[in-house]
Amino acid sequence: xxxxxxxxxxxxxxxxxxxxxxxxxxxxxxxxxxxxxxxxxxxxxxxxxxxxxxxxxxxxxxxxxxxxxxxxxxxxxxxxxxxxxxxxxxxxxxxxxxxxxxxxxxxxxxxxxxxxxxxxxxxxxxxxxxxxxxxxxxxxxxxxxxxxxxxxxxxxxxxxxxxxxxxxxxxxxxxxxxxxxxxxxxxxxxxxxxxxxxxxxxxxxxxxxxxxxxxxxxxxxxxxxxxxxxxxxxxxxxxxxxxxxxxxxxxxxxxxxxxxxxxxxxxxxxxxxxxxxxxxxxxxxxxxxxxxxxxxxxxxxxxxxxxxxxxxxxxxxxxxxxxxxxxxxxxxxxxxxxx
Numbered sequence: 001x002x003x004x005x006x007x008x009x010x011x012x013x014x015x016x017x018x019x020x021x022x023x024x025x026x027x028x029x030x031x032x033x034x035x036x037x038x039x040x041x042x043x044x045x046x047x048x049x050x051x052x053x054x055x056x057x058x059x060x061x062x063x064x065x066x067x068x069x070x071x072x073x074x075x076x077x078x079x080x081x082x083x084x085x086x087x088x089x090x091x092x093x094x095x096x097x098x099x100x101x102x103x104x105x106x107x108x109x110x111x112x113x114x115x116x117x118x119x120x121x122x123x124x125x126x127x128x129x130x131x132x133x134x135x136x137x138x139x140x141x142x143x144x145x146x147x148x149x150x151x152x153x154x155x156x157x158x159x160x161x162x163x164x165x166x167x168x169x170x171x172x173x174x175x176x177x178x179x180x181x182x183x184x185x186x187x188x189x190x191x192x193x194x195x196x197x198x199x200x201x202x203x204x205x206x207x208x209x210x211x212x213x214x215x216x217x218x219x220x221x222x223x224x225x226x227x228x229x230x231x232x233x234x235x236x237x238x239x240x241x242x243x244x245x246x247x248x249x250x251x252x253x254x255x256x257x258x259x260x261x262x263x264x265x266x267x268x269x270x271x272x273x274x275x276x277x278x279x280x281x282x283x284x285x286x287x288x289x290x291x292x293x294x295x296x297x298x299x300x301x302x303x304x305x306x307x308x309x310x311x312x313x314x315x316x317x318x319x320x321x322x323x324x325x326x327x328x329x330x331x332x333x334x335x336x337x338x339x
Contacts, residue, residue: 001080001255010072011252015284018065022286025062031055034106034280036287037323046322050110052103054323059287070290073252077296080255088302090338091313093125094146095305097274100318101131101151103158106280108319110158112141118318119145122332128188128314133161134173139181148183149222150174152208155191167204171211178216186220187212188245193225199233205240222274227253227260234267244268245314247276250283254293257300261309275301275313279320279327288324295334302338 003011025031036058040046059066089095100108100115108114108131119127127142130151142148152171154162162170171187178184189208193200212219220242225234227248234241246264248254264273277297281289304310321328 001076001258003076003255004079007072007076011076014065014069014072015250015252018062018069018284021062021065022284025058026286029055029061031058031286032105033286034282036280037107038288038325041325048109048111048322050102051322052105052107052109054107062285062287066285066287069251069284073255073290074292076255077292083299083303085299085302086339088299089306091298091302091305091335093123095312096122096124096335097126097128097147097149097312097314098122098124098318099128099130099276099314099316101129101158103131103156103319105156105158106319107323112138114318116141118315118321121318121321121328122315122335124315126312128317130188130190131156131158131161133158134170134177136177136180139177139184143181143183145183147185148181149186149188150184151190152187152212153189153192153204155189155194168207168211171208172214175212175215175219178219184219186222186242188222188224190224192223192241193229193232193234193237196229196232198231199235200237202236202240205237209240224276225264225268227263230260230263230267232267238268238271241268241271243272243274243311245274245276247278247316248297249278251281251285251289251293253283254290254297257297261304265309272311273304273309275304275310277301277313277315277331279316279324279331288320288327291327291330291334294327294331298331298334 035054037054037056039056098119100118102110125146127145128149153167222243222245223241224245
């Protein structure tokens with residue numbers, strides 16, 4: 001979507017003002033990234049004793065900047081081109097994945113079945129199991145899903161969950177266990193190039209890739225790539241990523257979804273793309289994402305699914321259902337009512 005210069009200037013100013021406020025509040029009140037939520041409904045009693053505590057005052061503290069930022073984004077969205085969704089492929093259960101797993105971070109839960117609850121809430125056929133250990137118990141818990149991806153790298157992993165002592169060992173373990181659990185179709189590497197320089201060096205990529213294929217050559221390697229990272233040179237790691245999992249970190253980037261998809265195609269020629277959908281927006285507001293922007297992102301994903309450029313969407317995820325129930329419900333309704 002082309003954004004008018006007038007809006008671009010306002011957006012730049014508002015975004016940076018809001019980011020500065022978020023940083024100041026986080027430092028001043030000791031609020032960790034992702035540990036924010038909407039206020040609980042009157043009389044609500046939490047039944048998950050493993051849930052990470054969150055700050056429910058956060059959005060109130062961000063006013064009026066938060067509302068001003070969202071209003072501008074919706075104004076830009078309303079002035080953009082209208083897209084017809086009738087006749088497009090639907091994001092049905094088969095094309096829908098939910099991301100999650102036991103974690104003590106980001107307002108998450110340490111319950112073994114947290115991802116199960118999340119996937120069933122959205123009626124997804126597929127799951128991306130992350131954070132937790134690669135064990136027969138945990139893989140068996142998710143064996144009812146049609147397809148499953150499992151994290152193999154250490155980034156963002158729950159302490160002590162990296163089985164085998166190294167990422168390569170974890171990849172080989174998953175390769176072996178995939179023969180026992182046939183719904184496992186591959187591995188997920190979270191934040192795969194975080195901290196990399198302009199040219200992403202192959203480093204551990206080749207070893208992880210070989211280990212994943214050791215017992216099951218059909219397994220695919222998925223890697224998380226953020227829109228703001230697409231300025232990098234990924235050439236050295238192209239042989240070791242089978243599918244690009246593309247995420248947009250900042251809420252306003254959703255308005256340029258098409259442009260990011262095109263850039264991902266350019267940087268990863270011939271690689272399938274699966275679109276990540278953040279229900280919690282981490283990049284600017286550290287709060288619940290905009291239901292209207294998420295609806296737009298899902299509808300644009302349908303366009304690219306129809307064109308066989310995007311193979312599906314991944315919702316992140318299980319922990320957001322309790323943190324931002326209105327946002328989660330809006331996404332669920334949108335998926336249920338696709339034209």
